[in-house]
Amino acid sequence: MAVYTQVSAEALSAFLARYDCGDLVSAKGIAEGVENTNYLVDTTQDRFILTLYEKRVAAEDLPFFMGLLDHLAAKGLAVPPAIKDRQGVEIQELEGRPACLIKFLPGVSLSHPTPAQALAAGRAMAEMHVALDDFAQVRINTMGIGIWGESLSRCGRPNMDSIHPGLFDRVASALTEVERDWPAYLPVSAIHADLFPDNVLMRGDEVSGLIDFYFACTDIRLYDLAVMHTSWCFDTEGRNYDPAIGAALLEGYGTVIDLAGGDRSALHILSMGACVRFLLSRAWDWLNTPADALVTRKDPLAYLRRLEFYQQAGATTFQ
Known part of the structure; x- marks a missing residue:
């Protein structure tokens, strides 16, 4: 609650x-x-x-x-x-x-989106990006790649490994890869940075609202789509990937903003980065939320499983 x-x-x-x-x-x-x-x-x-x-x-x-x-x-x-x-x-x-x-905006938050809803949501994100082209204000991404190493160190090896054996080293290895290949050359703009299914309101297959902009920041525009991909295309536990949802998100986005070949390839490393980001924030909450707190902790391992999917599948996920 x-x-x-x-x-x-x-x-x-x-x-x-x-x-x-x-x-x-x-x-x-x-x-x-x-x-x-x-x-x-x-x-x-x-x-x-x-x-x-x-x-x-x-x-x-x-x-x-x-x-x-x-x-x-x-x-x-x-x-x-x-x-x-x-x-x-x-x-x-x-x-x-x-x-x-x-x-107040009418609509229902999603828990299990359909491909048709993913298509509409991908298009809505691209329309938002176009509308933000001339938004002049800037806010640094306080949950961005620049702080992930610090976040990992702050969680600490013993604590991370108490969540899952070897978790610290697995995240550290992935972070090294992400930092090495991060596509800093891509266009930057204001982004939502947290457009999970529950932050999109739907009426049937149409988007009636985008909500909860309190992680919004200035960062790589395509990172926004990567965050969306990691959150929409898997079940809650991160065990099962739905390629139809992934294809629909990219198709919807592409109806407004062209996804050239280089951009599609970059989505792979951006999605790995998004997995690291949410794994680390969930791990911190998992370790530091009191047992009697009103907030239900979210399993960081759900994002470890997503990360492993992107590592194994490679850029072919976005072709």
Whole structure:
């Protein structure tokens, strides 16, 4: 469950009074997500998402995230921008946390996407990339390749090997390969960096929204597609790869942005890098999340299995 900060009805009513959004009718904590506290808020006028930003989202990064969402919304993309209060302010404070009232988007988060849904999602990512071509703000990827070695060292050999024997050396070896072959020459832009299936809202086979931009940053544009590939094309445990989903993602993306041969080959090493990134963040959470925490830990080995798939399959996965 992702409700770290409790918000009283009195405090929420006072918060909503800053907006032209009606009076509070109901508020319910949202269990999905692990980074922030989220409430589904109904008022006499509409439905909203209230987000309180917890420790993993730095307050100084919020203007970048809000600016990116405003930019995409202004270009007609289905994203959830923050609502401005009567004074034109987006970023507020509530219960001692930075907070925003967010536009509610209809749709269902995916758990087992179909090829048709993957096709639509791949196209939606490419449309987002095109819309961000002229987005001027920059944010360093704080979860990017530059910190993976440090993250591995911080987890430590004994702790990593307690998760799985030999895990430290297996990740270190893969990281050496990724760092050696990283395609730094590819175009860089603002990217989502976390477009897992549960961050895409669907209505049937159509995308109704892209959400949860709180890892958004400036990085290799095609890395975004690689992250998507690692998260969409496997079962939850990372044991089974679905080539139909992979092909549909690339086809959908390619209907908007051409995937030339060199780009397709680079997706292999970018996907290995994405596996290292999520394996390490999951390992850190696995080792440091208290047993009584409200957040369910995610298995880092699910990304070790994905990493091993890409290592064994090679670039042929993307041909």
